[in-house]
């Protein structure tokens with residue numbers, strides 16, 4: 283069921299939210315499928331980038347992995363243990379191993395606690411005594427390259443970048459094996475984003491922490507990821523090693539996202555064409571039949587409306603959910 287070196291294995295995970303309304307507000311009138319059956323593994327010490335437009339189910343997936351939201355169906359194994367079956371007490375223990383970092387660092391810090399108190403907060407469940415906790419806070423401040431003096435300050439006195447470093451220090455205080463980072467740099471100035479990304483890369487090198495790094499565009503996860511999964515309307519449509527995905531994306535959606543990634547070489551940047559997606563993300567209340575991407579796909583054929591393409595390995599773990607993988611990239615138009 284799980285690959286040998288995986289610390290986390292997600293299998294067919296789905297989350298549907300009831301939509302209530304009508305004359306009686308409590309009556310369920312529809313269902314939003316936020317996550318529509320997703321499977322992937324995370325290896326020890328690796329970064330899996332998880333990318334897709336806003337509303338495609340990334341945060342819900344992240345929350346389901348930590349059981350902050352209960353999945354509707356599917357399984358999540360952490361070191362082979364099905365975390366949907368463990369007791370509340372065991373889940374509390376598991377939460378030390380899997381931590382979540384949210385997009386908004388200000389909202390995730392306690393405003394009336396000092397930086398040091400915020401970082402020490404998760405340590406209440408550890409075996410460390412007061413001295414040990416103090417030492418761990420100092421260690422964490424150093425790890426995220428913040429001046430130890432900042433420990434006495436309050437979150438409001440910090441810059442956005444410093445606050446996100448405090449959030450990361452707090453998430454790492456218990457030395458978890460896996461960090462789910464939900465758009466951790468999206469709220470930050472572009473000028474400070476690279477610093478936080480480099481910091482996360484160095485921390486992974488030092489501590490061996492695995493990351494699921496959620497982002498809404500491919501450029502953010504390019505340098506930090508070992509593998510990248512692309513999500514569309516609740517499903518993974520492509521997953522591959524970073525090098526493969528960026529060199530030869532095979533799903534038309536990934537190709538469209540890729541065409542928006544700025545190129546370092548200005549000549550190539552000017553010469554290349556962008557694939558502009560038509561329309562908005564369809565409502566997860568009523569996803570298109572067959573392939574969910576077909577209403578925006580530049581190479582959709584009649585079969586795409588009838589048969590949902592399954593995520594199929596094209597070799598070397600590069601899996602794509604498309605009836606015509608790679609067709610648009612090679613400039614060929616697919617034939618039904």
Ligand SMILES: Nc1ncnc2c1ncn2[C@@H]1O[C@H](COP(=O)(O)OP(=O)(O)O)[C@@H](O)[C@H]1O
Nearest residue numbers: 299314316335336337338339340341342343566
């Ligand atoms: N608690 C909820 N109740 C109802 N719908 C929700 C809830 N949380 C998320 N959704 C819906 O699920 C879909 C996926 O949301 P989300 O996981 O936040 O996507 P992303 O993080 O990719 O932007 C959206 O259509 C969103 O409106």
Ligand code: SF4
Nearest residue numbers: 573576579586604605
């Ligand atoms: S299955 Fe069809 S509609 Fe879907 S991405 Fe592939 S070509 Fe486009």
Ligand SMILES: [Mg+2]
Nearest residue numbers: 340341342464
């Ligand atoms: Mg989100």
